[in-house]
Amino acid sequence: MNKYLIIEALNYLDDDIIENHICRKKIMCGDINKEKHPMRVRRKLVCAGTLLILVVFLTGMYFVIFPKIELDNYVGNMSVKYVPNWFVKSNDNEMLPYYTETELFERADFVYSGTIKEIKQIKIDFDGIVVYNSLITIDVDKVYKGECPSKITVIAPPIRAFYDDPDSNLLYSIKKGDYGIFLSEQISEGKQMSENGCAFEISDICDATFIDGSRFGFIKRKNNTAECCDTLFPHNNSSDNVFTSLRDYTWDDVVTYVEQMLNTVKKGK
């Protein structure tokens, strides 16, 4: 196949066609390599402008939705700010001491029921060492123990709804709107969280912490059923408590159990 045929035949295009074309090129483009087509330039400018506005808007929105938390009492180069859910990473788990059910009820400063109003993720930056946590705000409707405020903010390990298996820990399954009974330990004045030479008073950001990372309470589910960490519920063979599995019991049974436990604790004192 003579592949050069057409290309070579084009050498014999009429001169005036080439001349007109070169003229048109000059008129259209001026100095062709320097000038761009005005429509194209305008389109690019509009796109760039829109993109810039969008970036500025989204950045602004980010800082409005996820602001920095002002700390009153802190030491070192550190900050605490809200972050999106997808931003959060797991922390290295610290082994907490194991308490029996009775001890948990004993140690809890507040036992209360209420509705989860908000779950927000926070990033605590200790001068480069980053720790993630969740702040859970609960509207309290009944207090079983302690002088619990009507709205309490509790610090908890990060609840990464999209990553963690909700079946692995009750904490990962809780969400806004859930109702439950919770056991919390009050954050005392002066209690600090520290790392890498930095520290801040935890009371600057929340009122309490859950008594335990997994055995922190009971969540009411549909049809008046309940969920909790198995080991929070007693296998108390010697007492009247008969909870062996929550599947067989109603929310009312859970309330009764909590009241019984608190009475037992009270009597013990």
Next chain:
Amino acid sequence: MTKPTESGQTLSDEQIVEMYWKREERAIQETDNKYGKLLFRIAYNILHDYCDCEECQNDTYLGVWNTVPPNRPVVFPAFITQIMRRIAINRYKEKNSKKRIPSELTVCMDELNDILQSNEKVEEEYETKEIGKIISAYVRKLSINQRYIFIERYYFAESVECISERLGISESTVYRYLDKIKYDLKLYLERNGIYL
């Protein structure tokens, strides 16, 4: 595209041709000032190599010098672009026999394969010049944009990206135009008794 002369003025084509006619060496400098970039661009689109392009450019100036006189070109830009194109295509053939050159001409020729069907050396039957004249007649029938796209792509071997940018249209639109032009050209050639 053009650089002014030392006096700050760009010479007209007639003046440049007149200088060649009088064997004034400055004619080459003036040609380079006025058409150097265009010629280089043509060569680059074909050869994709700076050294080769420079050599082709020099060969073109030499070719013009040797041709004028005795010839006196009526349309000087068409005249020099044709010389440059011929030299560059010859260089391309020479090099392409050794290895494939990644230039726009290679892509153009691949595109044109669509309308070439047989392996016969058709130029034996039809003079290339004759086909060129028929293509000229076809080009005259094209719309302004189609004509611009056709010449840019297949005469100057300009990239589709560059053509689309200059016309302010998308690359896919340019490809659509090219497909239509190729198809119509094939029909037009066949109607004139040329079966490629």
